[in-house]
Amino acid sequence: MSQGFQHPLFGDLFATDHxxxxxxxxxxxxxxxxxxxxGExxxxxAHNNYYxxxxxxxxxxxxxxxxxxFNINFSVVDNPNDPSPDRMMQDLSNTAYFAFPAALLANNCPNGTYNTKTNPKSGMWQNDEFDRLCDVLNKSTDRAEVKKAFTRALDIIENEDPGMIVxxxxxxxxxxxxxxxxAPSAMFAMDFTPGHFAIKN
Structure with missing residues (x-):
């Protein structure tokens, strides 16, 4: 199992104590x-192997x-992420599109897909302190402050007020x-730009 909702590609921002x-x-x-x-x-x-x-x-x-x-009402459907009123659990995947914590948590932050406060139609979770930490992750240029905010945000969303299980x-x-x-990058992007790709004769 990974060490929570984060990637080693974050370098010095990786929350090693999480x-x-x-x-x-x-x-x-x-x-x-x-x-x-x-017993409610x-x-x-779930999908039939979308992931x-x-x-x-x-x-x-x-x-x-x-x-x-738990009394689980389980079914396999074409669109399990449809934001119907009775949706309580879903499978999902997520990645960081650039090597910074804000990229990974964006869907849970204010205006993100999963934030119920700013996206009530399809949101699934929201926490006021977490939302304030997202503001730090989005605006701060102080790496120590970012790491502290990121570590705290992970603790909230995974342990204190769980919004997901990795x-x-x-x-x-x-x-x-x-x-x-x-050579592949640590992210999904396949970089074939000059300087990253060549064919030897």
Missing amino acids: QTAEYNPQLAKQLLAESGYK PITYR PNELTIAQYNLENLRAIG LHQNAILYGKRSNIEW
């Missing part, structure tokens, strides 16, 4: 019992959630001929 929630079904059962949950159905819809192994992973998660005590990072594999001089 801890994600542990896998502990017994503690989860205890916390669920203490929460006052009465929780809607969980790699999505349905397999969704079924595994489904059985884990049911074993803990399950895994996909492996990205490339193949090339031996006479091609090119």
Whole structure:
């Protein structure tokens, strides 16, 4: 499992002290019992493998959630991300389009796709302190301040007021001929610009 919702490509901004929630079904059962949950159905819809192994992973998660005590109403549909009123859980993937934390958290920040306060039609989560930290990530040029804000933002969205659970990072594999001089970047972009790509004679 990755160290939370972040990438090593962030360099000195990587939140090395960030801890994600542990896998502990017994503690989860205890916390669920203490929460006052009465077995109300929780809607969980998934694609049929829109993401790699999505349905397999969704079924595994489904059985884990049911074993803990959640009543999950699971279905496989064409558009599980449709912002209908009963949507409660969904699978998603996200990446950083440039090597800075704001790029990764943008969808959860104000005006992002998943922020319910500024995007009530399709949003899924919102936290006022997190929103203020997004402002720091978007505007500050002080790297120490950015790292502090990013570390705190991760703790909120993954631990204190969970808006997501990071399950895994996909492996990205490339193949090339031996006479091609090119190295992949840490992001999805395939850079074939001058200076990054050449063919040897």
